[in-house]
Amino acid sequence: MHWSWGHLAANLAGTALIGALGARAHADRADAWAWFVAWPITQLGLQLQPALLHYGGLSGVLHAGVVIAAIGLVQRESGLRRGVGALILAGVALKVGLEQPWQGPLREVAGWSIAIAPAAHLSGAVAGLCCGLAAAAWRRRAARGSSPDRSHRHR
Numbered sequence: 001m002h003w004s005w006g007h008l009a010a011n012l013a014g015t016a017l018i019g020a021l022g023a024r025a026h027a028d029r030a031d032a033w034a035w036f037v038a039w040p041i042t043q044l045g046l047q048l049q050p051a052l053l054h055y056g057g058l059s060g061v062l063h064a065g066v067v068i069a070a071i072g073l074v075q076r077e078s079g080l081r082r083g084v085g086a087l088i089l090a091g092v093a094l095k096v097g098l099e100q101p102w103q104g105p106l107r108e109v110a111g112w113s114i115a116i117a118p119a120a121h122l123s124g125a126v127a128g129l130c131c132g133l134a135a136a137a138w139r140r141r142a143a144r145g146s147s148p149d150r151s152h153r154h155r
Contacts, residue, residue, distance in 0.1 A: 004113045011058040018065040025072035025085070030138050034131035038064035038124070041131070045123025052105035052117055060120030060127075067092055067128030068135065075136045096122050 022031065042060040046052055066088065073085025099107060101118035108115050 006112065007057055007114050011062065014062040015058070015065075018062060018069060021066065021069040021088075022072070024081070025069045026076055027069060027072055028139070030135035031068055031072055031132070034068045034135035035061075035065050035128075038068065038127040038131040041127035042120070042124040045127060046117075046119055048123070049101070049105050049117075049119035052119055055117055055120060057120075059116070060124035063092060063096070063121045063124030064128030064131065067125050068132035071129075071132035071136055075139070092125050096125050 025031075039061045042064055046055060046060070070085045070088035070092070074082055074089070077085065096118070099116070099118035099121060101122040103118075105117060105119060106115035107118055
């Protein structure tokens with residue numbers, strides 16, 4: 001559910017941008033599962049803001065997707081692309097901090113016909129961080145398990 005056409009358009013644009021970011025980060029099955037798991041965790045995190053009586057849209061889970069894709073860039077890339085991933089992570093942290101989710105359930109933002117729910121952005125970013133790090137750890141473990149050196153140790 002979205003509260004306005006602009007809200008829907010912004011979330012659709014965000015979804016497209018995450019798709020492009022995921023493609024650049026070479027998102028894999030672990031990333032897809034991480035985002036899938038982050039979705040309900042994001043919604044559960046909203047329980048920490050009991051004054052938020054209604055919520056609609058995808059902004060929380062989109063924040064999770066951005067964080068997961070950025071972790072993928074940091075883990076799988078080098079040089080400039082790794083730096084871009086780190087800057088995205090720092091940017092999300094700064095954005096969420098500037099929204100001050102501890103100050104209450106909703107914020108009026110100039111130019112928007114709806115109030116935003118900063119707690120959703122925080123919850124999504126934290127869920128994305130946890131699930132993205134879990135996916136990265138799983139990839140590292142899977143890579144170690146398939147290395148030829150490991151097979152020689154178990155003879």
